[in-house]
Structure formats: structure tokens, C-alpha cells
Amino acid sequence: xxxxxxxxxxxPRPLRAFGSNSTIERFAWMAGSLIVFGLFWQVLADILQNxxxxxxxxxxxxxxxxxxxxxxxxxxxxxxxxxxxxxVISMFIxxxxxxxxxxxxxxxxxxxxxxxxxxxxxxLVTITLCYIWFGLNDTAAIAAVxxxxxxxxxxxxxxxxxSLSKDLSEMAVMYRFGRWKTLRHVTVPQLxxxxxxxxxxxxxxxxKIVLVVEAFxxxxxxxxxxxxxxxxxxxxxxxxxxxxxxxxxxxxEFAVLQPLQARVNAWRR
Amino acid sequence: xxxxxxxxADGTIRVSVKRKMFPAVGDREPQLVLRDVEFEVAPRxxxxxxxxxxxxxxxxxxIIAGLDTDYEGAIDLGPAKDKMTFIFQxxxxxxxxxxxxxxxxxxxxxxxxxxxxxxxxxxxxxxxxMNAYPEMLSLGMQRRAALARGxxxxxxxxxxxxxxxxxxxxxxxxxxxxxxELWHGHPTTVIFVTHxxxxxxxxxxxxxxxxPGKASVAQDAxxxxxxxxxxxxxxxxxxxxxxxxx
Numbered sequence: 289x290x291x292x293x294x295x296x297x298x299x300p301r302p303l304r305a306f307g308s309n310s311t312i313e314r315f316a317w318m319a320g321s322l323i324v325f326g327l328f329w330q331v332l333a334d335i336l337q338n339x340x341x342x343x344x345x346x347x348x349x350x351x352x353x354x355x356x357x358x359x360x361x362x363x364x365x366x367x368x369x370x371x372x373x374x375x376v377i378s379m380f381i382x383x384x385x386x387x388x389x390x391x392x393x394x395x396x397x398x399x400x401x402x403x404x405x406x407x408x409x410x411x412l413v414t415i416t417l418c419y420i421w422f423g424l425n426d427t428a429a430i431a432a433v434x435x436x437x438x439x440x441x442x443x444x445x446x447x448x449x450x451s452l453s454k455d456l457s458e459m460a461v462m463y464r465f466g467r468w469k470t471l472r473h474v475t476v477p478q479l480x481x482x483x484x485x486x487x488x489x490x491x492x493x494x495x496k497i498v499l500v501v502e503a504f505x506x507x508x509x510x511x512x513x514x515x516x517x518x519x520x521x522x523x524x525x526x527x528x529x530x531x532x533x534x535x536x537x538x539x540x541e542f543a544v545l546q547p548l549q550a551r552v553n554a555w556r557r
Numbered sequence: 558x559x560x561x562x563x564x565x566a567d568g569t570i571r572v573s574v575k576r577k578m579f580p581a582v583g584d585r586e587p588q589l590v591l592r593d594v595e596f597e598v599a600p601r602x603x604x605x606x607x608x609x610x611x612x613x614x615x616x617x618x619x620i621i622a623g624l625d626t627d628y629e630g631a632i633d634l635g636p637a638k639d640k641m642t643f644i645f646q647x648x649x650x651x652x653x654x655x656x657x658x659x660x661x662x663x664x665x666x667x668x669x670x671x672x673x674x675x676x677x678x679x680x681x682x683x684x685x686x687m688n689a690y691p692e693m694l695s696l697g698m699q700r701r702a703a704l705a706r707g708x709x710x711x712x713x714x715x716x717x718x719x720x721x722x723x724x725x726x727x728x729x730x731x732x733x734x735x736x737x738e739l740w741h742g743h744p745t746t747v748i749f750v751t752h753x754x755x756x757x758x759x760x761x762x763x764x765x766x767x768x769p770g771k772a773s774v775a776q777d778a779x780x781x782x783x784x785x786x787x788x789x790x791x792x793x794x795x796x797x798x799x800x801x802x803x
Contacts, residue, residue: 455645455647455649456649456651458624458645458649459643459645459649461624462622462624462641462642462643463642463662463663463706463710464663465662465663469662473651473654473662474651477651477653552653555652555653555654555690555692556652556692
């Protein structure tokens with residue numbers, strides 16, 4: 289007889305995404321294509337010999353210099369902190385709005401126009417307005433980022449809520465699951481793919497907007513540093529900071545979001 | 558004889574659906590589905606509601622279960638109303654939980670019946686599959702899991718909506734056998750909906766036939782077969798002819 293777990297939440301199952309051949313293969317493809325990109329860049333820079341297109345090696349040296357004098361960490365950590373706060377706030381509020389709109393038709397009819405309005409409001413408008421109304425501070429900066437991201441999350445979660453299975457909710461009613469059990473075992477697992485999609489697209493959107501917000505009205509962060517570098521036409525520094533941040537976001541994607549997605553999809557055939 | 562207050566506490570189920578309409582959708586007119594459907598179900602009997610598709614039998618079952626409250630009439634499930642279980646036409650298992658977890662979830666935390674889950678799964682032939690996810694199993698096995706989920710609760714009222722439809726004959730036959738076995742192990746009041754006449758005769762102690770168009774009960778008959786005769790195809794067929802030709 290197969291072993292039986294006595295608890296509902298059984299021990300974590302081995303993750304499909306790790307250790308399997310397909311992961312290694314995927315990694316090899318990615319590494320290979322990035323190396324080719326680097327080589328192409330190096331050759332192009334060597335041919336053009338233009339001070340506005342530094343070689344990858346030169347960019348890497350600037351990265352090391354900024355890391356040694358502490359600037360790289362100072363600005364990156366400030367940006368990461370803003371990204372984290374804005375991300376959590378917008379996921380939370382966006383999910384709540386999405387659930388409400390998916391559930392109540394009248395609310396959806398009424399707020400749909402608002403949602404479209406906010407979805408199409410350029411990031412630059414929210415950012416400048418937030419700074420003007422709330423002052424040049426972090427609250428305004430994070431509010432501006434969240435306002436850009438919330439409609440996105442809300443639309444995603446609204447679709448998720450609309451697609452909730454009536455069959456399963458009837459089952460939960462007939463088998464007297466109660467509110468908490470229904471939420472945990474019936475509703476959230478159905479919303480998980482929508483949450484994961486919102487989180488992944490959210491992270492990439494949030495960090496791009498955070499940089500703009502920083503360039504506009506903060507005195508630290510990667511965005512601020514890029515604005516300074518722009519004034520000096522210092523392409524090497526711009527690329528060094530951009531690459532650092534891309535690496536960090538990729539790391540989060542690979543180490544956190546993708547394994548999480550594999551975990552919630554473990555039951556699929 | 559009924560007591561003075563008119564309510565018997567003996568577990569009899571009383572169904573009285575005066576009128577059930579389907580609202581107009583698009584070009585379709587509002588539609589009368591059920592009218593003056595009234596009957597009682599004796600405790601521990603196996604009532605089969607049958608009739609062609611579209612005659613309102615699933616609607617009637619949903620009304621009895623309390624899933625559909627948009628009707629005129631009254632349902633009295635008696636004192637056992639909190640020990641009612643519904644087995645759906647589709648298995649309706651949670652695909653993201655294993656077979657074992659799906660069954661454990663219907664029991665409250667710390668309920669002593671948790672200890673009986675492995676034995677129940679053995680009984681329905683899913684001993685090897687308890688840690689599998691439902692989508693990895695065949696439809697027949699998913700139906701077995703749904704039966705186990707219903708029976709682990711030891712219900713006093715069991716409502717079943719065509720639970721063996723769209724299975725191949727041997728699988729459906731073995732599941733009917735399993736249902737009879739579980740029912741004999743734990744006799745409950747069963748209301749079973751099916752369009753399959755031979756299935757109705759084989760399982761039921763009483764048949765209620767709904768007729769389309771008429772929107773009400775066309776026939777109410779007692780099945781007089783013994784358990785041994787229910788396994789005999791000829792006896793089932795003879796009873797089927799006797800009941801449905803009258």
C-alpha cells in the first residue's frame with residue numbers, strides 16, 4: 289500500500305523544474321544565446337570604435353568599479369526596496385479589486401470605465417501628478433508606481449474570478465467546506481495561474497516604472513544614477529547599472545517565480 | 558398515524574414542488590419545468606427518478622439538495638437534513654489535491670473517520686491510487702473516488718445525479734455493484750437520477766418517472782426484485798418491461 293500522509297498539506301513534492309534534463313537544456317540554450325549576443329556586441333564595438341558604444345569588457349570594468357566604491361549596492365538596494373514595496377502593494381490592492389469586480393456584476397459595469405481610464409493613463413502622467421500632489425518623497429514615488437500597476441493586476445484577477453468553476457463551488461457547498469476551506473482549497477488554487485501571470489508581468493513592469501520615478505524625483509536608486517549618467521552622456525555607466533538590474537530581476541524570475549509556478553502546477557497532467 | 562403537530566421525526570423526506578420555471582433566455586420563452594411534483598421518500602429506501610433528458614430530473618434533484626432555491630413549493634428533508642451528501646454527474650474532484658486529500662477534505666479536522674479513509678479507498682479499488690492527482694486517473698476511477706468521498710461521510714440522505722453516465726458498460730456495471738455493496742454496508746435514503754431504465758430497475762426499490770411536456774410525475778412504481786434477481790439480466794429486463802410498459 290502506498291504511504292499515506294495524515295495531513296491535508298502533504299510534504300512538498302519534488303519540483304519538476306529543478307534537476308531535470310529539460311532545465312539543464314533550457315539553461316544551456318539561454319547561456320549559449322547570451323554568449324553569442326556578448327560576442328556580437330564586442331565585435332560591433334571593436335569595429336565602430338565609438339565612445340558611445342563601450343565594449344562589454346569595459347562595461348564590466350565599470351560595474352566592478354561601482355561595486356567597489358559602494359555606489360552599485362547603494363543605488364540597487366534603494367531601487368529593490370521600492371520595487372518590493374510597490375509590487376506587494378499593487379498585487380494586494382489589484383487582487384482585491386479584481387476579485388470584487390469578477391464577483392459583482394454591477395460593480396464591474398460601473399468600474400470598468402475607470403479601469404480602462406487607468407490602464408491607458410501614461411506612466412509619466414501619474415508620476416508627475418503624484419510628485420506635484422504629494423511632494424518629492426518616497427510615498428509619492430511608490431504611489432505612482434502602484435497606480436500604474438494596480439489596473440493591470442485587477443484586470444488579470446477579474447478574468448480569474450470570472451473563470452471560477454461553478455461546479456466546484458457547488459461541491460464545496462454540498463460538502464460543507466465553509467469559508468476558509470473553500471478559499472484555501474477551491475478558490476486560491478483556481479486563481480493561482482492568474483496570480484502567477486500577474487506577478488511575473490508585474491515585476492517587469494514595476495521595476496521599469498520605478499526607474500522612471502527615481503530619475504524624476506529621487507536622490508538615490510538606479511533611476512537617479514542613470515539620470516546623472518545621461519547628463520554626462522556616460523553610456524558605460526548606464527549599461528553597467530542596467531545590466532546589474534536585469535541580472536537581479538532574472539535571478540528573482542529563475543529562483544523564485546518559476547519554481548513557484550512549477551509548484552502550483554504540479555497536479556497538471 | 559401522524560402525530561398531532563403533523564411532523565413525523567422518522568426521517569421521511571417530503572418533496573413538494575408546485576412550480577419551477579426556467580427564465581427566458583434570449584429568444585426562448587420562459588419554460589415550465591416542473592408542476593405539482595409531490596412525493597414522499599421512506600427512510601432507507603432507494604428511489605430512482607427517471608425519464609428522458611430534459612424532463613427536469615436533475616433540476617428536481619438540485620431543488621431537493623438546496624442548490625436551486627428559485628421554485629415554488631417546499632422540501633422537508635426531516636431530521637437528517639444535515640447528513641445529506643450529493644454525488645454529482647461529473648466527479649467534481651479538486652484536480653490540485655490528491656485522491657486521499659480530496660476525501661480527507663470533506664471531513665472536519667480531527668474527525669475519527671479520517672482513520673477510515675485508506676480502508677474506504679481500498680474498498681472502492683483505489684488503494685494504489687490514493688496519492689495520485691485526479692487528472693492522472695481514468696473517469697471510472699475518478700467516479701470511484703467521488704463515491705468514496707460521499708460514503709466516508711456516512712450520510713443518511715444520498716443524492717446522486719447520473720453518477721455512472723458516459724462510462725463503458727463493464728465499468729458502469731462494476732460501479733453499480735460497488736454502490737449496492739456500499740449501500741448494503743450503510744443503508745441510507747437514496748434519491749438517484751438516471752435516464753437509463755435498466756440501471757433504474759437494477760438499483761432502485763422504487764421508480765418515479767417524469768414525463769417531458771407533462772412536467773410532472775407520470776408513474777410511481779415499486780420494484781419487486783430480490784438482490785439476487787438484480788444481478789440477473791433476464792429478471793431485470795422482465796421487471797423493466799412490466800414497469801415501463803404499464
